[in-house]
Amino acid sequence: MSTLPRLVPPCSPEAPELRALREEVREFLDDQRAAGAFTPHVDCWISAWDEEFTAALAIRGWLGLTVPEEYGGHGKSFLHRYVVTEELLAAGAPVAAHWVGDRQIAPSLLKYGTEGQRHAFLPGIVRGERFFAIGMSEPDSGSDLASARTRAVRVEDGWRITGTKVWTSGAHRSHALMLLARTSPVDPEHRHAGLSQFIVDLDSPGLTISPIHWMNGEHHFNEVSLDEVFVPDDRVFGEIGNGWKQVTSELGFERSGPERTLSTFPVLAGLADRMGRGELPADPALGRLVARITGARQMSAAVAGQLQRHLPADVAAAVVKVLGTTTEGDIADLADLHCDDTTDPGFRDLVQTAVDHRPGFTIRGGTNEILRGVIARELGLR
Amino acid sequence: MTITTGQVDQDLVTLMNDVFGDYAEHHPTSTDTTLDREFWRRLDDLGLIRLTGPEESGGSGADWHTAAELLSAAVRHAVRVPLAEHDLLACAVLDDAGLPVDDAARTVTVLDEHGTATRVPWASTSDKVVTVFESGGKWLVADVPVGDLDVTPGANPLGEPRDDIAVDVNTLAATEAPDGLIERLRLKSALVRAIQVCAALDKTLELTVQHASVRTQFGRSLSRFQAVQHLIADMAAEAALARTSTEAALTAAVATDWAGANVPFLVATARSCTGHGASVVVRNAHQVHGAIGTTREHQLHHFTRPALTWRAEFGSVQHWDDQVAQAALSARDDLWGLITR
Numbered sequence: 001m002s003t004l005p006r007l008v009p010p011c012s013p014e015a016p017e018l019r020a021l022r023e024e025v026r027e028f029l030d031d032q033r034a035a036g037a038f039t040p041h042v043d044c045w046i047s048a049w050d051e052e053f054t055a056a057l058a059i060r061g062w063l064g065l066t067v068p069e070e071y072g073g074h075g076k077s078f079l080h081r082y083v084v085t086e087e088l089l090a091a092g093a094p095v096a097a098h099w100v101g102d103r104q105i106a107p108s109l110l111k112y113g114t115e116g117q118r119h120a121f122l123p124g125i126v127r128g129e130r131f132f133a134i135g136m137s138e139p140d141s142g143s144d145l146a147s148a149r150t151r152a153v154r155v156e157d158g159w160r161i162t163g164t165k166v167w168t169s170g171a172h173r174s175h176a177l178m179l180l181a182r183t184s185p186v187d188p189e190h191r192h193a194g195l196s197q198f199i200v201d202l203d204s205p206g207l208t209i210s211p212i213h214w215m216n217g218e219h220h221f222n223e224v225s226l227d228e229v230f231v232p233d234d235r236v237f238g239e240i241g242n243g244w245k246q247v248t249s250e251l252g253f254e255r256s257g258p259e260r261t262l263s264t265f266p267v268l269a270g271l272a273d274r275m276g277r278g279e280l281p282a283d284p285a286l287g288r289l290v291a292r293i294t295g296a297r298q299m300s301a302a303v304a305g306q307l308q309r310h311l312p313a314d315v316a317a318a319v320v321k322v323l324g325t326t327t328e329g330d331i332a333d334l335a336d337l338h339c340d341d342t343t344d345p346g347f348r349d350l351v352q353t354a355v356d357h358r359p360g361f362t363i364r365g366g367t368n369e370i371l372r373g374v375i376a377r378e379l380g381l382r
Numbered sequence: 383m384t385i386t387t388g389q390v391d392q393d394l395v396t397l398m399n400d401v402f403g404d405y406a407e408h409h410p411t412s413t414d415t416t417l418d419r420e421f422w423r424r425l426d427d428l429g430l431i432r433l434t435g436p437e438e439s440g441g442s443g444a445d446w447h448t449a450a451e452l453l454s455a456a457v458r459h460a461v462r463v464p465l466a467e468h469d470l471l472a473c474a475v476l477d478d479a480g481l482p483v484d485d486a487a488r489t490v491t492v493l494d495e496h497g498t499a500t501r502v503p504w505a506s507t508s509d510k511v512v513t514v515f516e517s518g519g520k521w522l523v524a525d526v527p528v529g530d531l532d533v534t535p536g537a538n539p540l541g542e543p544r545d546d547i548a549v550d551v552n553t554l555a556a557t558e559a560p561d562g563l564i565e566r567l568r569l570k571s572a573l574v575r576a577i578q579v580c581a582a583l584d585k586t587l588e589l590t591v592q593h594a595s596v597r598t599q600f601g602r603s604l605s606r607f608q609a610v611q612h613l614i615a616d617m618a619a620e621a622a623l624a625r626t627s628t629e630a631a632l633t634a635a636v637a638t639d640w641a642g643a644n645v646p647f648l649v650a651t652a653r654s655c656t657g658h659g660a661s662v663v664v665r666n667a668h669q670v671h672g673a674i675g676t677t678r679e680h681q682l683h684h685f686t687r688p689a690l691t692w693r694a695e696f697g698s699v700q701h702w703d704d705q706v707a708q709a710a711l712s713a714r715d716d717l718w719g720l721i722t723r
Contacts, residue, residue, distance in 0.1 A: 012633070275707075286707045287708075290707065296623065
């Protein structure tokens with residue numbers, strides 16, 4: 001037998017209950033698409049913001065699926081949520097408005113939030129009315145979150161926060177920011193100590209939001225500057241000084257999700273459809289990428305099962321993200337290799353967007369190079 | 383690390399590892415592979431030869447997940463025996479066709495319209511070759527003593543017998559094949575090699591991790607170099623993808639007795655992922671091992687060469703990419719439906 005740990009857990013077949021939910025979501029999406037409610041987007045979880053669509057999902061009960069009923073949620077398993085998000089992403093549906101709240105904020109509130117915070121924020125997330133942004137990265141920090149320089153200083157009844165956050169998706173349209181700040185000075189021996197999280201209203205005095213435009217002109221990222229922004233004690237998130245643990249405990253969910261394999265799925269589907277109709281020459285490279293996406297999603301689903309069982313999955317998630325995001329990008333590139341001046345404009349635009357977004361896939365959520373280090377550590381190499 | 387859903391009896395897994403480990407210790411792997419009949423009998427005594435056969439006909443009644451463990455254990459110890467060809471392919475075809483199974487060592491092949499087949503695994507070392515062929519518009523099965531066949535011995539790059547055979551099918555006592563037998567045999571053959579490649583990739587990864595940990599260069603162990611860590615992390619990711627896709631195909635095949643509508647697609651997917659995974663794993667393993675890994679005396683080639691050899695059997699990687707692509711093209715605007723079926 002091997003001396004190495006198994007990096008990714010085994011996958012199991014989908015339960016009939018989940019299958020039924022999948023069919024239900026698919027039918028809804030077909031109807032929405034037929035009604036012209038959306039056209040499939042590349043990277044829809046970052047860039048396709050549609051509050052009406054989010055509201056329609058909320059009415060169907062597909063937001064806050066894992067939130068308990070006492071907070072207005074639906075009390076379902078993480079696997080129910082997984083199936084719904086997977087269907088939405090494969091369809092390229094506009095899900096950016098509720099994405100951060102549903103994926104990250106709701107589970108974090110349930111794990112670390114106070115009762116007051118849960119009642120204050122969860123029902124709004126479930127109804128698709130309250131939107132969140134994440135304030136982790138900073139200028140010069142990249143994947144190294146521990147180097148955060150934004151400082152929170154203790155004042156009467158709360159904290160005053162000063163600093164700059166970057167890459168905050170959707171901050172210009174959201175209500176609140178989940179912010180990571182330093183509450184005690186950097187200790188070179190314990191780089192992860194002294195970090196804390198705060199829930200900051202985005203209309204707070206002293207807070208400025210400025211756009212960071214993507215290279216193609218799109219605006220979803222922002223720079224958020226805080227100048228002595230006051231945050232009351234009841235918006236301290238979790239424990240002061242425990243920010244690092246709180247932030248990293250959710251990385252398994254963030255890195256292994258279907259958004260790490262399906263950002264360019266509408267491009268892959270479009271490519272297959274066009275090759276199938278003879279509009280583009282059939283290319284076996286398509287087979288390789290369809291196989292890899294199929295395998296990567298089987299892995300992602302296996303990790304979802306692991307997370308549902310409350311078992312550790314950080315390394316498995318790193319494997320999913322490295323393989324999934326590379327393949328997402330390879331899809332954009334293959335489609336681009338097939339495009340020329342005769343390609344129909346609709347598909348050409350979709351591919352162009354995929355190509356423009358591609359560099360982000362292997363950067364956001366921890367660069368693949370950092371994640372290779374995570375995998376190497378698990379193998380005992382560091 | 384093996385292809386399993388975790389339900390395989392651990393004592394049995396230990397037994398498998400012990401028996402191959404013990405054999406490998408006394409019989410260095412050579413490229414001149416013949417069937418060691420003494421070892422074959424030992425495996426038979428342990429109930430490992432006819433592992434998945436029904437108990438009423440002398441089999442052990444195990445499932446494919448257990449068989450995958452057995453194949454993987456043999457690969458990990460670089461022991462070359464036709465366990466899959468005998469049990470999972472040849473004897474399974476006899477069972478499928480309602481024909482009796484005796485103690486003979488077997489392999490299986492599909493004959494072309496001239497009654498010939500090329501590169502049949504282990505034919506020259508078998509007692510009988512189960513032949514499947516078309517005659518008068520029907521598919522037929524015959525269990526043929528190897529002496530009744532015209533056999534031209536050959537070998538793959540590992541030295542495993544891959545023999546050409548010819549026979550006058552009109553002389554064979556044949557039984558009609560049940561519906562779908564050919565397709566099941568094709569899928570099983572393909573998945574057997576995927577399982578073997580996965581085991582070879584895992585072992586290659588393991589050897590590479592070990593080497594990087596003990597080998598010192600420029601004053602520190604190889605494992606301390608970030609470039610080396612990244613080569614190995616990519617190997618691990620590719621091996622994991624190969625295993626996940628192979629397990630998914632195996633699970634779907636077992637759950638539907640190979641009849642599930644998605645089984646052909648999942649098998650093709652597994653072959654594509656294992657095939658391309660082998661490219662990365664083998665290249666990076668050699669890069670990390672340096673020149674020593676390229677030598678006959680080093681054990682690395684007992685795993686890297688099989689990974690590349692087996693990925694080219696029962697269909698090339700390109701062939702399986704094509705199969706996946708064709709399925710995707712046929713799915714038209716429902717690619718997602720195909721992937722999630």
